[in-house]
Amino acid sequence: MARAGLTPRVVVDVALDLVDERGADALTLAAVAKRAGVATPSLYKHIGGLADLRRMVATRVVEGLAQELNAAVLGLSGRDAVRALLRAYRSHVRSRPHRVRFLETAPTPDDPEASRAYRVAVDVMFAALRTYDLVEGERVRTTRLLRSMVHGFVVLEVAGGFGLPEDVDATFEELLDDAEALLDRRAPSTA
Amino acid sequence: MARAGLTPRVVVDVALDLVDERGADALTLAAVAKRAGVATPSLYKHIGGLADLRRMVATRVVEGLAQELNAAVLGLSGRDAVRALLRAYRSHVRSRPHRVRFLETAPTPDDPEASRAYRVAVDVMFAALRTYDLVEGERVRTTRLLRSMVHGFVVLEVAGGFGLPEDVDATFEELLDDAEALLDRRAPSTA
DNA sequence: TGTGTAAGCTAATAACATTAGCTTCGGCAT
DNA sequence: ATGCCGAAGCTAATGTTATTAGCTTACACA
Numbered sequence: 385m386a387r388a389g390l391t392p393r394v395v396v397d398v399a400l401d402l403v404d405e406r407g408a409d410a411l412t413l414a415a416v417a418k419r420a421g422v423a424t425p426s427l428y429k430h431i432g433g434l435a436d437l438r439r440m441v442a443t444r445v446v447e448g449l450a451q452e453l454n455a456a457v458l459g460l461s462g463r464d465a466v467r468a469l470l471r472a473y474r475s476h477v478r479s480r481p482h483r484v485r486f487l488e489t490a491p492t493p494d495d496p497e498a499s500r501a502y503r504v505a506v507d508v509m510f511a512a513l514r515t516y517d518l519v520e521g522e523r524v525r526t527t528r529l530l531r532s533m534v535h536g537f538v539v540l541e542v543a544g545g546f547g548l549p550e551d552v553d554a555t556f557e558e559l560l561d562d563a564e565a566l567l568d569r570r571a572p573s574t575a
Numbered sequence: 576m577a578r579a580g581l582t583p584r585v586v587v588d589v590a591l592d593l594v595d596e597r598g599a600d601a602l603t604l605a606a607v608a609k610r611a612g613v614a615t616p617s618l619y620k621h622i623g624g625l626a627d628l629r630r631m632v633a634t635r636v637v638e639g640l641a642q643e644l645n646a647a648v649l650g651l652s653g654r655d656a657v658r659a660l661l662r663a664y665r666s667h668v669r670s671r672p673h674r675v676r677f678l679e680t681a682p683t684p685d686d687p688e689a690s691r692a693y694r695v696a697v698d699v700m701f702a703a704l705r706t707y708d709l710v711e712g713e714r715v716r717t718t719r720l721l722r723s724m725v726h727g728f729v730v731l732e733v734a735g736g737f738g739l740p741e742d743v744d745a746t747f748e749e750l751l752d753d754a755e756a757l758l759d760r761r762a763p764s765t766a
Numbered sequence: 767t768g769t770g771t772a773a774g775c776t777a778a779t780a781a782c783a784t785t786a787g788c789t790t791c792g793g794c795a796t
Numbered sequence: 797a798t799g800c801c802g803a804a805g806c807t808a809a810t811g812t813t814a815t816t817a818g819c820t821t822a823c824a825c826a
Binding site for chain 4: 387388389390422423425426429430
């Protein structure tokens, strides 16, 4: 019989497809195995188990977000960079709403892969503030506040927490303005 | 044999204890039944199943939050009310971190109980802005932004998304200042 | 005191994760 | 070419959980 040719990476690919198509709760080893064309126990040759697979999926989700954020700010600086970053964060989550579950728990420190991916994502945001003239300690706190705003917004949005969908775009535009004002308050000198 | 005297309310109480003590993933019917002193199938006399129990738990979690928010703003108005509200939101979630999972999905419209609880919670926030002189459409959007900020912050905080814990308090104080500035931009006339 | 209903029970089924141990494909050295 | 051996796959078995069906009995109330 022809082998399926699985690798950890492929297993995670299949898992992500499953999550995107049928939601985070549909991520079971049985479903992944079926879709990959192998028996369930065969997956254990490539992953440590369901918890391990979830961890790897979360890592890939964060990596994907980081990449998209990074691409969004390329060549931009100042206000433009921040606005592009926040827009990219929202649009990425909206395009794959089921993945948001995997953005809701930070990696444990003993997971270097996941920690690295997470750090990269935060660093992109951090770097987008480089052109703002912030005092040292303010950079970290300001990054946290921007993350809180945009993360809270998209989490509530994809959860349907805003009621009627109309006008949510306008609310997000206001969020961008508020983010900018927040930065201006801290670095009024920046162009 | 003496009956256990269960009711839907008691089952949810037990479920909440379980969540608080052992985390949201530990919420299984088997565990609830054991703790309640009955056999697992007996729970079906009071709840519709696991999904139903989760729904009821989520409702109670939102009710609890709404109550605490409401208590926090009693007798306050303007800036004081908003600051107290946001502080209460954070402290409530921090005191029962495992419950946050149940704040991350909005109720479906066909669930009147849950929808009502959710609406009450949002209304408390909405009402806290009453003393601000906002134009009509701005009230809804402003409420959303405050919710996004504080919800995003506490979600990231309890998930451990902020790295080192020190200084998180200071970041939250900045969030309060930013929320105030955000309101001042929209209603500069308010005292 | 009798009776009906709701609260409890046991038994059975199905989905899933996980472990153990077997089989075989296919790359690689001879 | 051929034979070896490790990795990739398999089946079988176990344990946990949710759920349904159908039985029994406590207890409120007539």
